[in-house]
Amino acid sequence: MGTQHVVTMLPGEGTGPEICEAVRLVIDASGVDIKWEYEEIGLDCLDKHGTLLPDKTVQAIARNKIALKGPTTTPVGTGHKSANVTLRKVFDLYANVRPAKLIPVLKRPWDxxxxxxxxxxxxxxxxxxxxxxxxxxxxxxxxxxxxxxxxxxxxxxxxxxxxxxxxxxxxxxxxxxxxxxxxxxxxxxxxxxxxxxxxxxxxxxxxxxxxxxxxxxxxxxxxxxxxxxxxxxxxxxxxxGGLGFAPGANVGDNCAIFEAVHGSAPKYAGLKKVNPSAVLVSGIMMLRWMKEEAAADRITKAMFAVLEERKHVTYDVGGTATTDEYAQAIVDKMHEKA
Amino acid sequence: MPTCTDIAKATKKKREIKLVGIDMYIITEKGIPKFDEIGAFKCEFISNRGTKVWPGFVSPDLLQVNWYRCRFMATKNVQDADVNTFLDALTKKGWWWSAAQKLWNYDGEPGFSKAY
The missing domain is CATH 3.40.718.10 (Isopropylmalate Dehydrogenase)
Structure with missing residues (x-):
């Protein structure tokens, strides 16, 4: 094991918590040493703290300077402001880095x-x-x-x-x-x-x-x-391949928050059927940002292999696996290769 | 036969409009402005590039430019003439401003966004 990293985990709401648990399972199995600090964000915080972004969460991100975030809901038209936009403002995360790279096993009309x-x-x-x-x-x-x-x-x-x-x-x-x-x-x-x-x-x-x-x-x-x-x-x-595979990073001069760019899909919350890949590939981006290239490569290779086999993939890519089963299949694949 | 424009115009509703404040756009190289109460208006918040910089914590890393939006809310019932008095007082205090935007409530609901 190398350096221990401390990362703020923001599971978000809707399907966010189950997705983030699956992603944590995979990242922890990759060999990287991360101490996760869980903090709250989003509409679920409103009743408890009266704000979408509690001070404790802000302080944790300010301290750790790196966070992995699940999806949050942005109200349309009226109501409260977006937790995402507030985060960007508070930490001056002025660069939104959004790679769009073909995942080899997902058939698209492009080479x-x-x-x-x-x-x-x-x-x-x-x-x-x-x-x-x-x-x-x-x-x-x-x-x-x-x-x-x-x-x-x-x-x-x-x-x-x-x-x-x-x-x-x-x-x-x-x-x-x-x-x-x-x-x-x-x-x-x-x-x-x-x-x-x-x-x-x-x-x-x-x-x-x-x-x-x-x-x-x-x-x-x-x-x-x-x-x-x-x-x-x-x-x-x-x-x-859609937002289900789209990673994103919000980066400032002193802080970086990695997040899926899709919504929180509240109607699927608790069903454990959604594809966690977007948060996972955001996590892979985060690992590369932390100079943990080997762990990032290991997860990427295992994820591609699981997608290629199509035995343990989620419904959106033609499978029947749950969120957890897909994550576990990636973990198993990493152990197979080790 | 009414045109689409005619139909759209016919949907106009009568709304009660009440002046409740002013957004002032101030240009300064001296950092976040500070204001005392000016006439019938009191500064509620100041933002820079859309991010609130007063009151409360502001990150020292935050990029700020020389153009501040300063939201002044009325402390009593005000009329347009109170805005003129306010602008005159603000200018006499030496503040250089690029624009003023009156803030209205429409049927009791704010017709302006909050600050981030």
Missing amino acids: KIDILNFRENTEDCYAAIEHMVSDEVAQCLKVITWPGSYRIAEFAFKWAKANGRKKIYCVHKANIMKMTDGLFLDAFREVAKKYPDIESGDIIVDNCCMQLVRNPAQFDCLVLPNLYGDILTDLCAGLV
């Missing part, structure tokens, strides 16, 4: 997709500045700042360089939103000059959507403002 999305996570229309400016007009301020745009571009180029990526495109609508998206694009271009070894360019968001569904293999890394990033990262997830 190759390996897109790394860098979504700006704190600005744009997500600044929570909305007003009913008259009784029939609502307005949302789209806030784009130079340092906010510059740092996500800098983060993306640094990540790309460290991971051998070759090409980064900035996705925007600066032909229409010349000030806001124009500023985002200007910052990207300024940063790109510092990385001459990485090919850079830009693409208008609507054209990017069309190109993604026609020929996704042409893309390597994308840098996007918050709203386009929210939408296009799900589009990319759909290209590679």
Whole structure:
């Protein structure tokens, strides 16, 4: 065993707790030494603590600087604010890293997709500045700042360089939103000059959507403002197998939270039938972030093998296994290979 | 035959509108502004890039730009003239501001988002 890591586990709500237990089972069996500290988040906290994000949870994440999070529910239209957005704001997790990579055993109409999305996570229309400016007009301020745009571009180029990526495109609508998206694009271009070894360019968001569904293999890394990033990262997830296999990381300068990007599926809560793969692949991302490459590789290989065999997979990929049985099959596969 | 626009316009409902505050967008290089009560308005919170920076804890790592949204809520029943007085007082105190957005309740419900 190497270094012991202390990770805050946020099981979330709905199916979150059962998914996170399955993921913990797999990660603990991978050989990595993690002390898990469980904390609460989400709507279930409201009755108990009067908030979606209790102070104790914030303090634990601030102390450990790394967390793995299950799904939480975001109310639509009215009600309480999103626990996810609050977390991003509190810890200034400005980079949402969303890889979209084909899982070999899941049949898709594409030969190759390996897109790394860098979504700006704190600005744009997500600044929570909305007003009913008259009784029939609502307005949302789209806030784009130079340092906010510059740092996500800098983060993306640094990540790309460290991971051998070759090409980064900035996705925007600066032909229409010349000030806001124009500023985002200007910052990207300024940063790109510092990385001459990485090919850079830009693409208008609507054209990017069309190109993604026609020929996704042409893309390597994308840098996007918050709203386009929210939408296009799900589009990319759909290209590679859906949200059930989509990992995500929210990263700031001093803290990183890894999470599934799908919802909490409350109607399936307690049934132990949902696929825990999205949280698991987020956990794999977390292990790589912690420099635990061997454990990450071990889990990835075992998960692919279990998916390939199709004997112990969940209903969404054509099987009948429970969440726990799928996780246990991955653990067994890791032991087989050891 | 009514057009779709006509049908949409016909759905307009009468709503009771009440002025309850002002969002002020202040530009400053001196960090998070501090305010005393100004006329009939008291500062409730300040946010930067949408994140609340006052009152309460703010991470020293949080990226802040020189543009703060300062929410002032009315401490009594106010009229538009009170906003003019407030803006005049704020300007005289030396605050440089880019915009002011009146905050209204519609049928008693806030027509503005809370801060994160």
